[in-house]
Amino acid sequence: MSDADARQDLLDALSEGIDELGLALTTLGEAYELLDERSQDRLEDDLFGPVQKAYGRAQRTYNAFAERRSLPTRTWTEPSPGTHVRDPRVYLERAIEAIAEGEERLIELQDSMMPVTYGDPELRAGLADVRALVAQARGASDGFMRTLGR
Structure with missing residues (x-):
């Protein structure tokens, strides 16, 4: 292999990781539309915000x-x-999955050592940032x- x-x-x-994060964002968006305002704020802060940042950072890392x-x-x-569906929990479960x-x-990629062998410091830093946001x-x-709902 070259x-x-x-x-x-x-x-x-x-x-593959970016695709999964995109699915998470889409399903979180659907859940958001079905939640009350308080839960929407929590969803934005706890899940949507970090996933959105990770998704954007991963795309920038890929393309750079x-x-x-x-x-x-x-x-x-x-x-x-x-x-x-009309139940936000269904979308939330899809998003969490x-x-x-x-x-x-991302873990598999980092564990493969490909970022060390074939990558560069910028790629490794980007992956680390994305993993932290996803975590x-x-x-x-x-x-x-x-x-939820309390």
């Missing part, structure tokens, strides 16, 4: 690395939130669900 192929594999792995390595950049489209999947993809949202998700 270095260019390995770098593209690294970007493909990062893209691709540009530095003369690889194709890309844009992401908003995924479907799934079948429409997507956050967990996104975090797992913040993951940490807040159980508490949010436990106290």
Whole structure:
């Protein structure tokens, strides 16, 4: 495998995490529309804000690395939130699952050592920032669900 192929594999792995974070944002947005104002504020602070920042940072990390390595950049489209329901908990559960999947993809990528072998300091710093934001949202998700509606 060439270095260019390995770098593209690294970007493909990062893209999988970005896709999951995009799904989390979409489903959090659907949940937001179904919540009362107090819960909306909490959702924004505890989950949506950190995931939105992680999503943006991950995309910037992807595209900046691709540009530095003369690889194709890309844009992401908003995924479907799934079948429409009137229960915000369904959307929240989908979002929390997507956050967990996104975090797992990022962990697998970092554990693979590809960012060290084929990446650069900027890529590693970007991944670390994204993981911290996703971990913040993951940490807040159980508490949010436990106290929803109280």
